Amino acid sequence: MKWFLTRPLLSAFCHKFSTMSSSGANPFVQFQASFTQDGNVYKYFDLPSIDSKYDSLPFSIRILLESAVRNCDNFHVLEKDVQSILGWNPSLKQGTSDVEIPFKPARVILHDTTGVPAVVDFAAMRDAVRDLGGNPEKINPICPAAMTIDHSIQVDFVRSADALTKNESLEFQRHKERFTFLKWGARAFDNLQILPPGAGIVHQVNLEYLAQMVFESDNSDGSKTIYPDSIVGTDSHTTMINGLGLLAWGVGGIEAEAVMLGQSVSMLLPEVIGYRLEGKLGPLVTSTDLVLTITKHLRQLGVIGKFVEFYGPGVAELSIADRATISNMCPEYGATVGFFPIDESTLSYMRQSNRSEKKIDITRQYLKATRQFRDYSREDQDPQFTESVTLDLSTVVSSVSGPKRPHDRVSASSMCEDFKSCLVSPVGFKGFAIPPSDLAAKGEFQWDDGKTYKIGHGSVVIAAITSCTNTSNPSVMLGAGLLAKNAVKKGLSVLPYIKTSLSPGSGVVTHYLRESGVIPYLEQLGFNIVGYGCMTCIGNSGPLDENVVNTIENNGLVCCGVLSGNRNFEGRIHPSTRANYLASPLLVIAYAIAGRVDIDFETEPLGVDSNGKEVFLRDIWPARSEIQDAEHKYVIPAMYQEVYSKITLGSRDWQTLEVSDSTLYPWNVNSTYIKLPPFMEGMTRELPKLKGVEKARCLLLLGDFVTTDHISPAGAIARNSPAARYLSERGLTPRDFNMYSSRRGHDAVMVRGCFANIRLVNKLASKIGSLTLHVPSGEEMNVFDAAQRYASEGTPLVLVAGKDYGSGSSRDWAAKGPFLLGVRAVIAESFERIHRSNLVNMGIIPLQFLPGQSAETLKLSGKEVYNIVLPVDDLKPGQRIQVDAGGNVFETTLRFDTEVDITYYKNGGILKYMVRKMLD
Template sequence: MMDRNAFARPVPGLDGIREIDLAALTAHWPELAEAPVAILLLAEMLARGDNAEASITALLKGEEDVAFRPARVLMQDYAGLPALLDIAALRGEVAEAGGDPKRIRLSRPVHLVIDHSVMTKATGPGAEAANLMDEYANNGERFQFLKWAEQAFDGLTIVPPGMGIVHQMNMERFTEPVRIWNGWLIPDSLVGTDSHSTMCGGLGTLGWGVGGVEATAVLLDLPVAIPAPVVVGVRLTGKVNPGVQATDLALVLTRFLRERDVVGQIIEFSGEGLASLSVADRATIANMAPEYGATASLFPFDGETANYLEAQGKAEVAERLRAYLRRQPILTTRRKIRYAREFEFDLSSVHLTIAGPKLPHQTTTPSEIAQSFAKVSEHDGVRDGDIVLAAITSCTITANPRTMITAGLLARKANALGLRVKDSIKASFSPGSRKVSAYLAKLGLLSELEAVGFGIAGYGCMTCVGNSGEIDPAIEGAIRAGGLQVCAVLSGNRNFESRIHPAIERNYLMSPAMVVAYALLGSMREDITTSPISPDGITLADIWPEEEAVQAAMAEAQDSVFEPDAAQRHALALWEKLEGKTGPVFPWPENSSFFCKPEPGFVRPQGQFMPLGMPLLVLGDAITTDHISPVGRIAPDSPAGQRLAEMGLQPEAFGAYGARRGNPEIMRMGTFANPRLDNALVKQQGWFTRYIPTDEILTIDAAASLYRQNNIPTVILAGKNYGIGSARDWAAKGTAALGVRAVIAQSFERIHRTNLALVGVLPLQVESWPEGLADHDVCFPFVADAVQPGRSLSLVLINRKNGERVEIVVRCRLDTDFERACWLAGGMQNLARDRLGA
């Protein structure tokens, strides 16, 4: 039987380092000659493992799961910290049992970037320093744990606060399309605890977002088991028109691919249109893969890839890539590739595009937005359609120099004409990295952005992830009192309900330049392409930069060399001064509102299952992980807010849910605590449901607690696209903590479905629902042994009002044997504990 040595060869110039010869693989499996690049990369990975013959044969037949073992793991702090907490808890269990805690170690290199905890509290002069200090003040315990983890685990690299966002750090510092690892020269690959980890596909690197549960599995040397991937080809033709931004292109492609149902598939881009796309443009498109539902998006290796690496100061990595590709010509040769499906997309068809008001693929135009405000209400001087928040945010867009330089040049023109953002609009700028602000400063554009109102508020996800801070209390009061539909404009990649700010109902995604332009206009009621921006008749055309100016500034920025400035050195010094505990076992603090030692999960005995399940929630279509997961600010009137008040905290100290992911009680209370959640069991929005046995209206957490106390299993019934959005592990962990045994939906988004399985919640897919769904309980007339990947099962819906019974067929969405093993064990953590002998 062939193993990893059958296709290995030494790498010239690298003593003791081997690589897989892709030509030898192709000779043995001729099907690989026409295989997509993603399949070639997976075959290369499998060829380095045991049982290569059977694994690659199964991959090509598409009959079995693929055990994806990425080269590394990428984390942001909100999801990365819980993963490390789970591993720290395992270490503690081993130590308590008298074993060596260092047996529990990280199996892969891990890069963790602290970027999710900084809030946009302050804006204007001095905001960056103020928000950074506030971040440290509110997250001291979390950061001290990460300082402990940094010294406790080999292979863990932490990027401290104030440096930039995880995706840009990955692009600038960590992605090496070909890297040396464990004696091999291999194509880079990763999983990341942020769904937009797909951004590395712009550099030809195969990687995607997973929940913290899956990341924990990888770190414990368990594979990410995926069905044999379906790869879709997108051939790009034409050329991007002058003035069209990467944002416009990404938003249009998001709608284009979402309409073609590529959920759970891998997208490969090719075609002559690639010649007009920089690596930054490609990365912007790849970043948006979760918004069109794809597992990953992959661009080819070409001269642009190596040039980008050199521009990042990685000349050695660039040359290593060039040499590797010379030895592996199948990765770059134009050849016939057999895709599952193929589409063609004309880049020249893209024009100014905006997405909103609630979904990233909900594309629209300035004219359509203006027309949507046919009737305008007003309260205390605030009107429907007013912009009250404008943010040039870090995710996706400030990884792209062209979009940022265009925004800076637009600000320069606006500043020269005396235009300023109104004081009633909370405006902020959070660069993706300090390189972004450095080249803007060198070009003299940072001061222009500051002058019109977009000063740097910090380096982190900030507004894009919901850390927008407060808006003016008087304005918020008017919004709520008048029931007004006000707007936010931002250059991020998500605009789900209540994500940006709970008082802002309409949120629109657009390029950074358009964020500045709309903020100067101050309203979405007018078509910005035809209406004047100012009372004296200045129009968008008057301030839009000429293409020649953009090109000249791009060339100047590309030739720049950047050194750390005083602000960056200060941010690094804060991290160095922070004290953390030492030793291999984490000393869990007592009476902490941030950390509680995780409790072992429940174990489901094989062969048993639940009887009647009562619905905890009955939900509609497009329920996002923002609806499910504890996310954003902790509201004082929410269950979690009331619990923190009981602990003696003041509302200003509650912070965001993400900062308290180490406190299972708070996170459980915050699950489904979105103020705009619509649950058919009750008439009001928010964190309420009906406790069916007594017909009481309770908070979701209180009702779930009563169900658990009375040993009544609960389920969630939902519509299509359940769990779209960010890879939030607590969306699944919180569901399990509430005691939910199964989620029955018409369709699932990939990451959340996987996370449910891995925490022990059964995902079941139904074709359609009967009328009056909220009146039904669910009977499970089968045992756990019958639950197998992909199997059809029969459920019985029982109308609790008249006793009528309706049988429905569902499909088990435990998609792999590994997922089923996790489900049977009551969660991956239990499975890992058993396999590691912890």
């Protein structure tokens, strides 16, 4: 039986997951309570009665506690784990506490980019179990998993009525083999659902449809068990659902696979930062402006690895969509979660999105009984926090963020001067180092309309309303539509060479935009619907016109992308847009009309109307009351019912895909999309003998804030890359190379694309890009070629990096790729949480420089021979590890943070651990 065909089925499977792993009686069963409604008995754990400390706990910690209590069997979850969570207190400080706790989420979500390698790994584990004499059918997800195919579609066609149809058709042509594999996986594995292409962005679908708030499941005695919904997902923006009051965060693909196989997430008990909101937003301010303000504030505060919980009377002023927008950007401000406890607004959203009244009543009863229901106006409900900060909503102003990082907020009124400053500032996150003599550089080209156009620094060439961040929010989407309507009526337009696009997060958005009558105006400005998925925001922006690209390159221009997404790291959106700014959908349209970012909206007009009168942004900006009226009128339950009643059907192309019914996947050795990975090659039932890292070389010497965009293969496969060389050798032409994201199920392609980012700064190389030094020979070469050469010489590798290594999106190939390159340890000043876990899960040792030390202070050149002394018989979390770099001996901290980390490492990674566990 497959799960998820209906919401009740989801609840039943999650309850099965919550109880099936228990090996002993639950010692907290005495604290079970119940209530009766409509003749049904609902059982739950009465958390407040367990300990008087409960009411002082943050609401997010209460959910961790409930999971531990419900799953306690003194095997997977111990009584001391429950006591540890109950012992949470404001004095807990990250780094000073080693309190490890398990967390079993109710379910897992994935998208196809991370989902394909997950299903490939499941298929490979089935082969490994068979080869070691076990039953491969044992390999199935235990915890329910849902995958939405939303990262495959690309913006190839724009500004036409058939752009959507053409992009979806091309998507299917490019990804047919992947889609066939995924449809096989949906049939072959129990408890795995695949939502077909065109269903929407996984986070928005999760918000509008999948989220349960609380689960109800049937017990053998006729009663029902209820407990909170909770999630881990293979996208760092899984946190978006925190806005609805569900505890959720992003994990690595491999860690998610472990949860799918019934394992708990091991974590350190977190600090919880209270973020108090008060006041009201101004009439011209959007939720996007608010989230960019919060992102900058919390990034400055420093919340990496911490929970952030929002409270205060200002929260009640925000819609669920507003809260979800803030929670979505949680990875950008660095926290594990940005949590909004459930309140009456949550229940109102349930009603608006077509959840049943019975479900709403049960949710209210359960959460109030367990004191997990919030009234933001009541200070007596405020829990204790590690630290509290306050934001007055009335101080928020219209904002954008950029040009290279999402937390570099700039007020829209300062944008013109800030961009000019960035042009001349030294190369960095806020600088391009353009010489004064080149500031006035211009280039011109001829367009299809026969006209000649000029562009310069600051010219907008991509304007995209995209990503789950904002497309889930009716206020900014309808606001954008109303602004477009006002602009068209004033006679304003967008220059034809600007690549404009609109990619909604679900079909619900299209419904209310259509019903409100704004789609024709959006289309007149070039914002046609081009697809349902994460498009421009993840680099699937498609090609720019060659005339535009050549003009940019020939004149050394800093041209811009403006998008309503959540990521704008350098090189991510498009190679030709060196500056990229995050903005609300309304400002995306405004900058598209202006054609440049160096504009002062207060003093400079967007254009002139038919009478020759100047039109300013303030003249077309819709009033908040107008937006709210449209939302109340057009965003209704019937739309959700219509869209989600058909969500599993898919297109005709999806419905007609023929797939095998076999238990084991029939690998095609000639495939360049799906390949049996080598992670389990040579595996035995017995644990391997461990040793330290001896006579290693440094593959890359990196600086601060190296993101997974720098590490993991992403974007188009460059024609001069090792991956292109590999594909050419197999008869493919450049037009068939496709994106790296489409080939994530093929390790030979992916490993060749690691560290292929055009903006990678490696201090061992003479220039920016995917280059490094093969130290013994002194030759500079591609990173992959250097790794291959080291492998042929039997030389293991290490990486040396600065602060925040592995920031950005959760990507399993950012760990899988280095492992296949031969990297056995990473030495960095600090690690991003998810990426550190992924390194451990792949068997790579994360070592952290001691406070105050770095590659610079230790005078490491990267040309040394590295020896890492690992006490293999006495490994302990967080112990000191000695590194000898060519006679330069220093100590580091072993970033195995838990005993589980050590267990995974001893097994050679989590996949081998799970295979051995299934065999046992």
